Amino acid sequence: MAIITSHFAIVKSTVHFPCMSNQHRSLKPTAVRMSMKQQSRNSHPYWASMQADIEAHIKQFITIKEPLVVFEPMHHLIINAPKTTLPALCVAACELVGGERHEAISAASALLIMEAATYTHEHLPLTDRPKPEFGMNHVYGPNVELLTGDGIVPFGFELLARSDGGENSERILRVMVEISRAVGSRGVIEAQYRKAMGSRSDGEEMCHVEEIRRVVEKYEGGLHSCGAVCGGVLGGGSEEEIEKLRKIGSYVGMIQGMVQRGFSGSKEVDEARNLAIKELEFFKDKEVDAIKTFLNV
């Protein structure tokens, strides 16, 4: 198995942690806006193939149409948001439990879309927010970005709700509850609150590892946990498999989130990897190589 570089799971937050050591700050802001094409060069073929499928699926739904003033920024912000391992993990989890890729593609797309909305709003210039040193390349004004972010979330839910041919509606609803929770008040929003509260008035963010770990647990941990569960549900996994995937996803998120913030060799990452490998033993009769790629960052 090839060792995966961290370029695929490209960084959202690293540049906002000026309290890190120089070693941890080595990732330049230009990397944040690295195109998917550039990222894919360094990533595992399995991930690249999944990501390509997911992006193609999304592009079917967000063709640029009238009113251009609404759809053009939406298209831009979804396609140009930094990519993470979340959508690919959702598909991998589906395949792990014996499902087919197409069964998880809408949920994976919805997750990518939700992340784009979150990224857009995280970089909105608000009057009570410190101006970030580096960050998003703002093509549009704040008002357009706010509105577009607000339009992106319902679009994600719509894409998912429309994906059902009539036979799978209960699973889709279950997935919607999972996604709502992960991106909402018990997940990403709670993590963002914690992060906002940890910010200093001069724009520097918290640097206490334990506090970062708690944010990552709620943020990337919660999202990846949700992604893995959604894949498991849509792939027809058993309840036991789904609960195992919930834990594995959470560990994957912890690894990805800590590595993205510059803590690649930390005990938190090692611990999460070991725990994930232990949970993966449950799937010993299955093809686990794909899932394992998410642990080797």
Added chain:
Amino acid sequence: MAIITSHFAIVKSTVHFPCMSNQHRSLKPTAVRMSMKQQSRNSHPYWASMQADIEAHIKQFITIKEPLVVFEPMHHLIINAPKTTLPALCVAACELVGGERHEAISAASALLIMEAATYTHEHLPLTDRPKPEFGMNHVYGPNVELLTGDGIVPFGFELLARSDGGENSERILRVMVEISRAVGSRGVIEAQYRKAMGSRSDGEEMCHVEEIRRVVEKYEGGLHSCGAVCGGVLGGGSEEEIEKLRKIGSYVGMIQGMVQRGFSGSKEVDEARNLAIKELEFFKDKEVDAIKTFLNV
């Protein structure tokens, strides 16, 4: 049938139209923040009863719990958002096609929640937005309001997705697609874009009646149309009934939106009322009195 005052469908935007005549500006900003209790005093008993049921339903789901820093603002912003006729219309449409109130209560609650999110973000102080003369009473900072608004939308979808006992999932998914579209890029977001583009740099908004009519058509028209369709779908209405409700809802929204903006005696309102009454003839064997109350503002 008692004549309904417009106090129930309390104004979102009137105070932002300084180009209106004084007569149209008579609604004071304090009225914008009028409590539900005050509004109910002047509203029809049928509406008040429905609104009470919807609010009780929502309160079951958003009990104030840990983390307080997340749930307390969410609770506040949902409960204190200005009330409109939208949720009540959803329930009335369900009852019109022979459904029971409880069948539409989650969709009505989700619609109320979506409106609260929209209201919160519409009043967010952004660096490229003119400061409104009057507006929301900001209890929280912009960052908290942005996050809370972002948390409210997934909460609405979650409440709806969880409302299914396993027998109704296809209808729920259909309703989700309708709501996603109405609050998203083809509905409210498009209307907000149009409104933002119509704003002048000094904070004064467009005052051309035709342009206002187009915004209302997309905004209140689209939302009420969606609300009526959701009620029809969940009440088990036929496709023909649902399509009639789509039109009737759109006219109700036009009436409500124009009246809220001070155009109560306008030809747009009269026209919409006449068209709605014509469409209601389709339901001549049904109990249409409740729906008619939405036309008499």
